[in-house]
Amino acid sequence: MSISTTTIHVKDLRKTYVVPERDAGLKAAIRSLVRRTSREVKAVDNISFDVAPGEVVGFLGPNGAGKTTTLKMLSGLLYPTDGAISVLGHVPSRREKNFLRQITLVMGQRNQLQWDIPAIDSFELNRAIYRIPEAEFKRTRDDFIELLDLQGLVNKPVRNLSLGERMKMEIAGALLHRPKVLFLDEPTIGLDVTMQRRIRKFIAEYNHRYSATVLLTSHYMADVEALCRRVIVIHHGQLLFDGELSALARRFAAYKTIEVTLADASADLGVYGEVVEKDAGKVKLRVPKAETSRITARLLADVEVTDLSVEDPPIEDVIETVFAQEAVL
Amino acid sequence: MRALLDLYLKTMKLAIVERFQYRVAEYFYMIGMIAEPVIYLVVWTTIAESQGGVVGGYTAGEFAAYYIVWTLVRNMNIVFTPYGWEFRIQHGQLSGMLLRPVHPLHYDLAFFAGWKVVAIINWLPIAAILTLIFRPTLDPTLLEVGGFFVAIWGAYLVRSMLLWALGLITLWTTRVGAIFELYFTLELLLSGRLVPISLLPAWAQQLADFLPFQWAFGYPIEVLIGQLTPQQILYGFGMQALWILIGLGLIAILWRFGIRRYSAVGA
Numbered sequence: 352m353s354i355s356t357t358t359i360h361v362k363d364l365r366k367t368y369v370v371p372e373r374d375a376g377l378k379a380a381i382r383s384l385v386r387r388t389s390r391e392v393k394a395v396d397n398i399s400f401d402v403a404p405g406e407v408v409g410f411l412g413p414n415g416a417g418k419t420t421t422l423k424m425l426s427g428l429l430y431p432t433d434g435a436i437s438v439l440g441h442v443p444s445r446r447e448k449n450f451l452r453q454i455t456l457v458m459g460q461r462n463q464l465q466w467d468i469p470a471i472d473s474f475e476l477n478r479a480i481y482r483i484p485e486a487e488f489k490r491t492r493d494d495f496i497e498l499l500d501l502q503g504l505v506n507k508p509v510r511n512l513s514l515g516e517r518m519k520m521e522i523a524g525a526l527l528h529r530p531k532v533l534f535l536d537e538p539t540i541g542l543d544v545t546m547q548r549r550i551r552k553f554i555a556e557y558n559h560r561y562s563a564t565v566l567l568t569s570h571y572m573a574d575v576e577a578l579c580r581r582v583i584v585i586h587h588g589q590l591l592f593d594g595e596l597s598a599l600a601r602r603f604a605a606y607k608t609i610e611v612t613l614a615d616a617s618a619d620l621g622v623y624g625e626v627v628e629k630d631a632g633k634v635k636l637r638v639p640k641a642e643t644s645r646i647t648a649r650l651l652a653d654v655e656v657t658d659l660s661v662e663d664p665p666i667e668d669v670i671e672t673v674f675a676q677e678a679v680l
Numbered sequence: 681m682r683a684l685l686d687l688y689l690k691t692m693k694l695a696i697v698e699r700f701q702y703r704v705a706e707y708f709y710m711i712g713m714i715a716e717p718v719i720y721l722v723v724w725t726t727i728a729e730s731q732g733g734v735v736g737g738y739t740a741g742e743f744a745a746y747y748i749v750w751t752l753v754r755n756m757n758i759v760f761t762p763y764g765w766e767f768r769i770q771h772g773q774l775s776g777m778l779l780r781p782v783h784p785l786h787y788d789l790a791f792f793a794g795w796k797v798v799a800i801i802n803w804l805p806i807a808a809i810l811t812l813i814f815r816p817t818l819d820p821t822l823l824e825v826g827g828f829f830v831a832i833w834g835a836y837l838v839r840s841m842l843l844w845a846l847g848l849i850t851l852w853t854t855r856v857g858a859i860f861e862l863y864f865t866l867e868l869l870l871s872g873r874l875v876p877i878s879l880l881p882a883w884a885q886q887l888a889d890f891l892p893f894q895w896a897f898g899y900p901i902e903v904l905i906g907q908l909t910p911q912q913i914l915y916g917f918g919m920q921a922l923w924i925l926i927g928l929g930l931i932a933i934l935w936r937f938g939i940r941r942y943s944a945v946g947a
Contacts, residue, residue, distance in 0.1 A: 448781035463776040479690040
């Protein structure tokens with residue numbers, strides 16, 4: 352992908368933090384007054400990727416993998432230690448006004464709306480900050496209120512809203528200027544299933560309506576499955592995988608699931624693999640990926656089977672396998 | 681320019697709405713603030729009366745005028761402090777501000793200017809009560825009233841710029857409270873807050889001339905209570921402008937380097 356056809360271009364990106372260190376206890380605290388020690392932590396270590404206009408990409412990794420650090424560098428909050436970033440043709444760390452007007456960064460655990468006043472007043476401030484024409488502002492605001500079901504909430508002080516209501520409000524406020532690029536850092540964290548679904552639907556609608564590019568981190572695979580065809584996985588600051596979500600399972604799943612419906616419900620399939628579920632004549636077997644064809648053939652030959660299907664494991668399980676790896680592959 | 685004005689007006693409106701949310705707390709805050717000048721006033725009035733009615737050229741009535749105007753000036757020069765910077769950085773609020781296509785300085789200036797509207801409204805009844813009790817000698821000319829109006833906004837800008845610059849040190853140190861305490865002590869002594877500048881020893885007055893503090897505190901009070909000649913009033917405007925520019929210059933330098941250092945602590 353050439354830079355001109357990409358919205359986000361990241362090349363050999365690195366970010367190293369210098370973290371002060373000391374042992375526990377009073378003695379160490381006193382010693383640290385005169386002699387400070389620190390160590391370098393590679394938060395992001397030489398990653399490269401591109402994102403095309405209008406793409407929704409899941410940015411996955413365990414806690415501390417470097418996801419948020421990368422999003423902060425992409426949005427201009429952090430200076431990279433090394434490497435190159437281009438977002439909409441801008442170098443984010445320069446924080447040019449024209450760049451900032453076209454992006455947003457929503458952090459699930461951070462509030463940007465004024466705590467003590469109704470969100471509708473904060474929205475007005477955003478209109479002035481982003482210089483949104485009055486008519487366009489009203490149209491977008493009313494659309495978002497409807498899409499996110501915010502009627503009756505926008506006039507309440509933000510402090511009186513529930514976590515989910517507040518998050519919906521944060522997202523609405525952060526998108527009023529209709530950014531072309533959305534960096535969403537765990538936008539559904541801590542929310543109930545209904546609220547997660549509502550936010551997911553809204554993000555999908557926004558992407559569809561405005562052809563926005565979205566880079567999303569989430570620990571909820573339902574978010575990723577619903578929104579992203581492509582995922583980027585980082586671990587220990589390094590890029591582990593970049594490709595279609597379905598390919599992630601193919602590459603990392605250590606096993607497959609064989610679901611069989613038996614003519615004789617009493618048959619014991621424990622010898623073919625690990626029985627993970629059994630319900631009347633339906634049995635789910637977990638088998639090593641490399642053995643799948645051989646076990647399937649044996650099953651069909653040995654047992655009277657009325658139906659059989661082979662599936663990749665759930666994406667949660669695949670991700671768990673990936674995250675559990677100590678070293679980068 | 682129109683867009684910037686719109687931003688200032690919207691932010692000021694937001695500040696007014698927010699401050700009106702907590703009316704009772706607002707009044708307690710005001711009452712707490714009044715305690716300080718009333719103590720100074722009682723002490724100086726007592727000294728003046730014991731010394732035949734005048735101390736350092738101030739009569740008891742002029743002291744009353746000084747400290748009643750003090751209460752308004754104090755309200756006017758409340759700005760975003762370095763403590764606020766510590767909180768802003770530690771809680772990730774600065775990250776949110778950096779994502780906006782507007783320099784955070786504009787937001788702070790506008791927000792605290794909005795607070796002043798509420799502060800002045802709440803101050804009026806308190807000023808009336810203090811006037812009834814302490815009987816100030818206050819008969820300003822039109823020039824002094826106009827000069828005072830400009831000078832209190834100048835004082836607001838001087839203090840805003842200097843404390844903003846001081847707060848930016850937090851980008852390196854994360855905590856800046858100790859430096860602020862030092863600033864605050866010098867300001868208390870050399871600004872006209874604790875005692876009118878003209879009552880300080882000569883050496884302290886000379887020192888105060890080289891520092892910005894009096895232009896953010898004592899100077900506007902002296903303008904209104906008639907202690908200054910028109911030339912001195914004009915000179916004060918010039919000094920305020922100079923310190924605003926020095927503050928802006930410091931902010932520009934510290935911002936440029938500090939923001940590179942900023943590593944979104946806890947954000």
